[in-house]
């Protein structure tokens with residue numbers, strides 16, 4: 001299955017990257033919760049989805065189309081498989097970038113069985129003609145297949161069996177309203193709380209037959225950036241360390257030592273994130289500094305700093321994007337154990353820490 005290449009700037013090489021790498025794909029199948037009861041966190045989404053699915057089952061109907069939005073690795077694919085399992089229906093998995101022509105979509109739609117779940121990952125990256133075909137398929141369970149070209153082209157209507165489309169997107173805002181409106185149920189997936197990620201780590205450890213103490217799980221959860229995929233990946237690296245350097249048991253100290261080797265710090269920042277913050281603090285006194293200047297200082301592309309490092313730093317409240325440039329927050333100074341210059345610490349001097 002092709003999960004990745006869906007984000008514009010891939011972070012798949014990083015231990016704390018949220019897109020799936022090859023090893024993730026191999027292990028994830030084994031770690032996926034199989035039903036709503038096993039799915040950890042996202043209480044509201046679970047409760048609402050449970051109602052939607054139960055009602056459809058009670059009516060003997062196909063479930064409404066579902067749109068799942070949220071960052072990579074939060075469980076959208078997992079939920080789509082759970083929807084199929086709960087409806088006792090088969091599932092077909094594809095992605096927006098894989099459907100470049102309306103004909104590609106017509107071929108998939110016309111081969112669906114009644115009640116089948118069609119999971120369309122990165123739905124916002126589908127081509128325009130395919131998207132328009134999808135409108136009619138979702139609403140009327142019908143598509144017009146165009147045969148021939150130019151003035152002689154004719155549209156042949158094709159009836160489809162009722163199916164459930166589960167669309168997933170990292171960017172709900174990019175979906176055209178007509179498409180968004182055709183989903184009967186829309187859920188936004190949030191980043192997970194540390195306590196929820198601890199449960200994810202315990203569950204995965206037990207499936208992987210790894211012994212872990214509660215403090216060890218908490219240590220991994222705290223560095224997982226709110227994302228189950230990252231928690232599972234860090235768990236695997238810590239397991240390696242525990243096997244090679246100790247007796248296999250994951251304690252708090254083992255987890256911390258292992259993740260220090262992989263340069264993932266207590267808050268989940270890796271070398272790239274820390275490089276950006278250190279440059280901002282040490283070379284530019286906390287900013288404001290322009291993105292291009294900052295990128296040159298860390299020896300990275302502008303896009304890498306902006307799309308790979310910054311979103312997490314902003315979310316963590318360590319960096320602010322202001323009209324005058326990038327600015328470190330007081331939390332950034334504290335996190336790196338540095339003292340801000342007097343002008344910033346007191347709020348005097350040249351200016352407002354967060355710009356105009």
Ligand SMILES: Nc1ncnc2c1ncn2[C@@H]1O[C@H](COP(=O)(O)OP(=O)(O)OP(=O)(O)O)[C@@H](O)[C@H]1O
Nearest residue numbers: 028031032039040072073074075076077078228229
């Ligand atoms: N709520 C959860 N409880 C337990 N494990 C979870 C949960 N959500 C996700 N996971 C685990 O995290 C991994 C990634 O989940 P999944 O592939 O569903 O994410 P995704 O949102 O579809 O990511 P992408 O957008 O990159 O396709 C899976 O191995 C799954 O086991």
